[in-house]
Amino acid sequence: MELQTVQTRGVTVVVLTGDLDLSAAEHIKHGLTGLILADCIEKGHSKVVVDLGAVPFIDSSGLAVLVAAMKQARATGGDLRLCALQDEVWSVLEMTGLTNHIVVHGDRQEALSSWE
Numbered sequence: 001m002e003l004q005t006v007q008t009r010g011v012t013v014v015v016l017t018g019d020l021d022l023s024a025a026e027h028i029k030h031g032l033t034g035l036i037l038a039d040c041i042e043k044g045h046s047k048v049v050v051d052l053g054a055v056p057f058i059d060s061s062g063l064a065v066l067v068a069a070m071k072q073a074r075a076t077g078g079d080l081r082l083c084a085l086q087d088e089v090w091s092v093l094e095m096t097g098l099t100n101h102i103v104v105h106g107d108r109q110e111a112l113s114s115w116e
Helices: 022-043 060-075 087-096 108-113
Strands: 002-008 011-017 047-054 079-083 103-105
Touching (some): 002 022, 022 047, 103 108
Parallel strands (some): 079 103
16 A cells, blocks of 8 residues: 655645555554644645545455544544545445545545635
8 A cells, every 4th residue: 555645735635556454554544644733733734635546445444544534634624535436445435324424526636626
């Protein structure tokens, strides 16, 4: 699992690549939560878009990482949004009801535009 970040229009875009499962969850959790805290403290914002276009699989530990990052972003006055979900990942998020709590966009451009 890889994590890359890009700053665009005051939004931190996190691009994940690979399975978001138990073996990757702890690494990604520390990366996401550290990123949110750093952005909030250093830059005064915590708007985060997580691009899951290159994530073919997610399990419960991956879902827990997304929920923790969402809660942290909201606690610091920001929010976390998802984009570009593959069908299997979308199905898991929908089955668990997470799509009722985290905004999901079709692609990165749509997610970025939602902050304007």
